Amino acid sequence: MSATPLVSQVDSHNPEKSELIPLLGASVVELSAWVQQQGQPAYRGKQLHEWIYQKGARSLSDISVFPKQWRAEVAEIPIGRSTIHHRAVAPDGTIKYLLELADSQIIETVGIPTFGEGGKGPKSRLTVCVSTQVGCPMACDFCATGKGGYKRNLAVHEIVDQVLTVQEDFQQRVSNVVFMGLGEPLLNTENVLAALKSLNQDVGIGARSLTVSTVGIRDRIRQFAQHHLQVTLAVSLHAPNQALREKLIPSARAYPLEDLLTECREYVEITGRRVTFEYILLAGVNDLPEHALQLAKCLRGFQSHVNLIPYNPIEEVDYKRPNRDHIQAFVNILKQQQIAVSVRYSRGLEADAACGQLRASKN
Template identity: 40%
Template sequence: MGDGHVVDLKAFSEVQLAAFFKTLKEPAFRAKQFLLRVYTKKAVSIDDITEFSLPLREHLKGISFISSLQTVKRLESTDGTRKYLFALTDGQTVESVLIEDDERLTLCVSSQVGCAMGCRFCLTATGGFKRNLKAHEICDQILSVSRDIEPERKITNIVLMGMGEPLSNYEEVTHALKIMTGWLNISKRRITLSTAGLVPELERLYSDGFRVNPAISLNATTDDLRSIIMPVNRKYNLKTLLSACRRLPIPERRRITFEYVLLKGVNDSPDDAVRLVKLLKGIRAKVNLIPFNEFDGANYKRPSDAAVLEFQEIVAQGHISVFIRKSKGRDILAACGQLKAGY
């Protein structure tokens, strides 16, 4: 830092920013002024940081910059869902999805460019893994969409369910969570983090104090099947994953969400539903059933509405809260499992 190279100020942590300003013989509180202006007041350029003197701003423009995502394309579904394609500074692209549901406005953000998990029902997995997103690139998705919709609307909920496995990018994702719950003033109760089941990182998340809402991508009731459609199960099987879920210090009035993508003739039978009830016994659980969202080249089919309703009924009879997820944005490939940063 401060070695003559042009640096991205947004890429620094608060501690690193304070050290950077120290090299300029500026007080450490400049870091807080910068973060307040960038994340709370959504500044996009050094000129916007009016807390800094004009000479300081002019000097900073010669040695640094503030990065931001470039909106390559924005698509809007017939149901009002919006999908954004963002370009990063290195030319890679990611997608975010804005979903309106009654009073809630939920933004689904990405944590990686691509994904290495290899889940066979997910379009993102077909593109392979490119790289992790930095914390500011994760949060920039929130800032960019906020600029697009404000002042008329405000994002109410964040779900880390976009491209990538959040827990395999642990350090940057947790740094992003600190920014969200701090400078962006988003309640941890309104943030959900989805994982395919990286058990050590899931347990670490809670031991490190990040009490956001967990969502576990389950999708099968036997190890044999889950290992086929979700390779992560070969390392952390159902028993290991669900034992970890039972140990999580979930607040009394909250539950763990289990996501279950229903694949026709694969995991949607009444026997599967019965096994799911048994697997979740003793866990304060909520189940989201997601009828498979088809895409070109997919190896699976969407089950019939009757099969989905029968599955839901069996799980409900097991005294588990179970909902059928509305798959919004399917016509623009913005539904669950359909993101792939390109058109």
């Protein structure tokens, strides 16, 4: 966002379609500059920042500390909040939200609470899985998101809003954010970077508690590394060889596994931070012992961590989740090969809120 937010976005062909840039996503410095442009003292920028990010204001008319006359003058300027179209609660406490944006598009975001001992204590952590696009162009065969096609990138305010929405609904501060919802984050890099900055500096979430997941876009991981962020990079691998990866991930045809791994190694060298590799286990497809050995060979000597995710079913395809014995056998082989590995059993399965089940839908 520029240092002068809320300049009208003018359509030269149809001035009546001009829009105002929403306030959400702007820093305290930018908001202070803007209020001064409106003839208000600079300290109102700090007040505005607090009301947007801490108090959850959805309209400037809600901000009672502002002069009534000025509130009326700027009432039409949007803060940039969505509305909850639908929410589904899973037995484990995970909540999936369908959020309606200003243009009536629907996106999904998920709030995932972590409870105390035995799952019965107080909530100790709250993770939000955010979307970065409406739909997804990657069309991975096992994932529901790409089945509905791609519509557009999300703006900065539409990404940050998801975190504030979950935080308000749970009435608990968000501790972690994972960019693993609808869309491919590195096809919306500019807005993702701005959202990461806002979540860190404005919402107050530590950089190391932010994770960006990508299926791999040529040159984008290298470019992402140049920003030297302290966030976690998660790469969706899902196959240990090129032929199998092409069957599961169409984009892999244009971006070979060897090239992707080379770029990931460069990321480690540039940032000094390890890469997490996400690997969805599909029964009889990519979960065999030979696959585990191939994966270990790919990652040997790599500063990385493998996150195994047992497949979560969707209606469009008939992949199956491996049984626990097969999962454990895969884990054991990786450990024997000195590969750091863990298994992530996705939350929210009953509400279709688990990994791979999200889709842009009003249903």
